[in-house]
Amino acid sequence: MTSTLPDLTATPYDVEGVRRDFAILSREVNGRPLVYLDNASSTHKPRQVLDAERAFLEQHYSNVHRGVHTLSQEATDGYEQARTTVASFIGARHDDVVFTKNVTEAINLVAYSMGNAPAGSQFHLGAGDEICVTEMEHHSNLVPWQLLAQRTGATLRWLPLTDEGRLDLTELDAVVNERTKILAFTHQSNLLGTINPVDVLVRRAHAVGALVLLDAAQSVPHFPVDVTALGVDFLAFTGHKLVGPTGVGVLWGRGELLAEMPPFMGGGSMIEVVEMASSTYAPPPERFEAGTPVISQAIGLAAACDYLSAVGLDKIAAHEAALTARLLDGLRRIDGVRVIGPDTTEMRGSAVSFVIDGVHPHDVGQTLDEVGVAVRVGHHCAAPVCRRYAVPATARASSYLYNTPSEIDALLEGIEHVKRFWGAA
C-alpha cells in the first residue's frame, strides 16, 4: 500500500502541488473560489489518505487481532504498521500509542482511568488533591477534569491569562504545588494561537511530582513534535486536524505509566482472562482499545502522517508562519479590527482570532462566507477565553499547508467588505 506522495524536491514549497491533492479546494462557494481558513477546526484530506483507506478496505480488510485467516493477518499487520508510523511521527515507541476516537476521548481516557485507580495507586485522586489546567483550554481539556474533580472530590485549579493572551505564570509555584496530581494544558491554544512554554510547565510539575498531559491537538499537525524532547507524561492529538480522517485520535503515554493505569472502557480486545464475575486486562496499548478499533481510520491517519512527513513539517511550519505574519500585518492596517491573542508570530501558531468593532462575529463569518471565505465564528469550544477577553465570540482564521498568500489577501479584502456592508467604521 504505497501511495503517491507529492514531489516537493523541485521547489522550496510547492503549495500549488499540495493543493492539487485536495479535491475540495477547487470548489466554489457562493460563486467564488473557496478560501478555506477553518483549519484549526478541521482540515481536508488529500487523495493519498482517501486512497490508502480505500485500498486497504478493498484488498485487506477484516477485523484485527483475533483471527488466523489471511485477511485478518493482513488487516492486523496494516493496523499495527499504522501504529508504528504514527508513533514514529511523534518520536514514540509503537506500544505506547493508543488509538482513540478523537483527542477528546484520549483525554477522558486518562481522566477516567485516574478516577478508577484505587487508593494507594499513583493515579488515585481524592479530597485534598488538585488537578491543574489553564484558562485557555479547549472544553475537551477542561470538562473531563471538571467531571473528574466532581467524581473524586479533588479540586480543580487553573493558570490565568495575561492581557496579551499568554499564560500568566507569576503564581505558577502556588497553583502547581505539592497537592497537584496532574497538570493538563494545551500546547497551542486553538482560539488565541498562543504556543505555551512546555519546558517551564513540565519542570514545575515534575518538581512537585505531578503528571503532565499535553493537549497537542493544535501542535502535532503544525510543527515537529517529539514526545521525548518535550518530557511530558501524556500527549494527545486528533486525526482530522492533520489531514487525516475523523473518528481517530491518539493518546501517547510513557510506557511505565500506561502499564500501571487501570482500564477505562471494558470490552473485547482489552482483556486477558474473562470470568463471569471479573476479568484481568491486556497490556497497553490493547488495554485501552476496547472493542473493534478504528481500523481503517488508523490506516488513514498513518497515510496522513506520511503525507505531512513527505511535504516536511519544517516547511509547513515556515509556510504557515509566513501566512500568519501576512495576516497579522494586514489586520493591523485595518481600523476597528482587534486581534484576540498574541499579535506577532513569536511563539504563536496560525490560528488568529479577531473582532470587528460594531459587527457581531456571527455576521462577520456569514458575510465572509458570502464572498467564499470560510472562517469559524463563536467561542471555539473555549468559552472561558471569550469571557476573559470580554467578547461574546470571535471570528478565527487559521491557515494550513494548502493555503496561499492570495487567500490571506482575500480574507483581508473580505474584512473590508464586511465593514462596508455593515457600515462599521
Next chain:
Amino acid sequence: MTSTLPDLTATPYDVEGVRRDFAILSREVNGRPLVYLDNASSTHKPRQVLDAERAFLEQHYSNVHRGVHTLSQEATDGYEQARTTVASFIGARHDDVVFTKNVTEAINLVAYSMGNAPAGSQFHLGAGDEICVTEMEHHSNLVPWQLLAQRTGATLRWLPLTDEGRLDLTELDAVVNERTKILAFTHQSNLLGTINPVDVLVRRAHAVGALVLLDAAQSVPHFPVDVTALGVDFLAFTGHKLVGPTGVGVLWGRGELLAEMPPFMGGGSMIEVVEMASSTYAPPPERFEAGTPVISQAIGLAAACDYLSAVGLDKIAAHEAALTARLLDGLRRIDGVRVIGPDTTEMRGSAVSFVIDGVHPHDVGQTLDEVGVAVRVGHHCAAPVCRRYAVPATARASSYLYNTPSEIDALLEGIEHVKRFWGAA
C-alpha cells in the same frame, strides 16, 4: 449524494449482483477464491458506502455544528441527515440516536453514565443494587458491567445457559428481581448464534422496574429491528458489522431516559455553558457526543443502512436462513464435528460455532485458510461461553448477504480436508 443501489427487483435475491458491489470478494487467498465466512466479526463494505464517504469528503467536508460557513452547514446537514437515516433504520426518532465509536463505547456510555448518576437519580447504583447480564454475552456487554459493579458496589448477576445453547430462564424471577437496576443482554449471541426471547426478558425486567439494554450488534445487521416493537430502553449496535465503516456505533435510548442521564465523556459540543469551575450540558444526542464526532463514518453508516434497505432486510434474513440450514445439515453429516449452539435454524442466526474432534480450533482455522476459507477461531470475545461448553475455543462460520450456497459447500469440503490433513476420524 445519491448512490447507485443494487437493482434487485428482477430476481428474488440476486446474490451475484450484491457480490459485484464488494471488490474484496473477488480476491484470492492462497491461490483459491476467497470464501469469507467471518461476518459475525466484521463485514466488508460495498462501493456505495465507500463512494458516499468519499464524495462527502471531497465535496462537503468540514467540522460540524459550530460553524456558519457553507461547508460547515453542508457537513452539518450531511451528518444530521445520516442520523435521521440511521434512526429510521431502527424505527427511532432522530434525537434519540447517539453516534459512538462502536457498540462497545455505546454500552460503556450507559454504564459510566449510570455510575456518574447522583444518589436519588433513577440511574444511581450502590451496594444492594443488582446488574443482570447473561452467560452468553460478548465481553463488550460483560466487562463494562463488571467495572460498573466494582465502582459502585452493586452486584453482578447473570442468567445461565442450557446445554442446547439457549438462555436458561427457570430462575428468571429470582435472578431479575426488585434489586435489579438494569438487565443487559444480547439479541443474538455472536458465538452460539442463539436469538434470545426479548419479549420475555423485557416483561420481567419492566415488571420489577429494571431498565433493559439490548446489545443488537448481531441483530440489526441481519433482520429488521424496530426499537418500539422491542420495548427495550436502550439498544446498541456497531457500523462495521452491517457493511458500514469501522469507527462508528450507535446508542439508541428512550428520549426521556437520555434527557435525564448525566454525561459520560466531557468535551467540545456536549456542553451548554462552560465556566472554569463547572459546566452545564447540552440536550441529547449532543450531550453524549463529546468532541468532533465520527462525521464521515456516520455518512458511511447511513449509506450502509440505505444499501441494506435497498437489498431488503427480509430478503437478507431469508437468504441467510437458507445458508445456515445448508451449513447445519452439512455439519450434521460429518463425523466428529460438534456444533456449539442450537443446531436448527429456529430462533438462531447465521453464526455457527463448531469443533472437530482431535483438531485444535486454531489448526482448523489455519488449515481452512490454506484452502481460501476464512472462519474465525478462538473464544470470540465470549470466553465464559467456551468455559460453559468445556471447549478451549471454537471455529465459527458466519454468513451474510453476499455469501453463496457454493461457499457453504466449500467450507464443508474444507472441513473434510482438515480432517484428512490432521488424520482425525
Next chain:
Amino acid sequence: MTEGSNESLYQEIILDHYRNPHHKGLRDPFDIEVHHVNPTCGDEVTVRVKVVDGQVQDVSYDGQGCSISQASTSVMTDLVIGRKIDDAMEKAEAFLTLMQSRGTLEPDEDVLEDGIAFAGVSRYPARVKCALLGWMAWKDATAQAVAHTAEEAS
C-alpha cells in the same frame, strides 16, 4: 445536502430591522421579565410582557447579539403586540416551523409579514437559534404571565 446559494441571508428587511429595531428598550408596565442566552454565541435578550384580558398589550426588550437575533426580535414585537395571545402563539408556531424547515418551506406572508425574510435562515442550522432567541424568550414570558394572571384571578 443544500449546496451553497447565492441568495444572501441578509435580506433588506432583516437589515432594516437590525439598524432600526422596533419597540426596543425596556418599558413599564409589565407582568413578567425574562432573560435568555444563546450559549453557543453569547447572544442575550431581556424581554418584558404585559398581558391584559388574553391579549398581548405590550412587549419590550433589550439585548445584544448578531443581526439575525436582533432583527427577528424586532419583527416578533410587530407580530405579537396588540394581538390575542392565541393568535400570537400561532404566529410563534408558524415562525418556529419555518425555522425548522431547512429551506424547504414557502412562508405565508399573511401570517408572518416581515418574518418571511427569515426563510433563508432556516438553511443555516447555526443561525436558527439566533432567529429564535427573542421568540423563545417571549413565549416563555407570556406563558408565565398567563399562569400568573390565572393565579391572581383564582
Next chain:
Amino acid sequence: MTEGSNESLYQEIILDHYRNPHHKGLRDPFDIEVHHVNPTCGDEVTVRVKVVDGQVQDVSYDGQGCSISQASTSVMTDLVIGRKIDDAMEKAEAFLTLMQSRGTLEPDEDVLEDGIAFAGVSRYPARVKCALLGWMAWKDATAQAVAHTAEEAS
C-alpha cells in the same frame, strides 16, 4: 502488508513434533514447576525444570493446545536439555527474535535446529503466542530455579 502465501505454516518438522512430541510427560526430579496459559485460545502448558551447576539437566512438560504450541514446546526441550543455562537462554532469545520478525528473518539452523521450521509462524501474529507458550514457561521456570539455587547456596 504481507500477501497470503502458498507456503504452508505446517512444515513437516512441525507436524512430526506435534504427532510425536519429545520429552513429553511430567518427570521427577525437578526444582520448579510452572503453569502458563494463552488466554486468547485457552492453550495451557505445565513445565518442570531441573537445574544443576548452571546446566539445564531436565525439562519435562504436559499441556494441551494447537499443533504450533505443542510442537514448539517439543522442539524447545530438544534445544535446551543438557545445555548451559546461558546457552539455552541464547537459544530462547534467538527463537523470540525469529518469532517477532514478521517473516523477515532467515533463521540460523546451527542455532535453532528444528526450530527453523517455525520461521513461517512469524508471519501470523495470532500464532506467535502459540509458538512462544512453552518457551516462555521454560524461561520463567528456569529463572525461578536459578534464583532458588542461588538462595539455597547463600
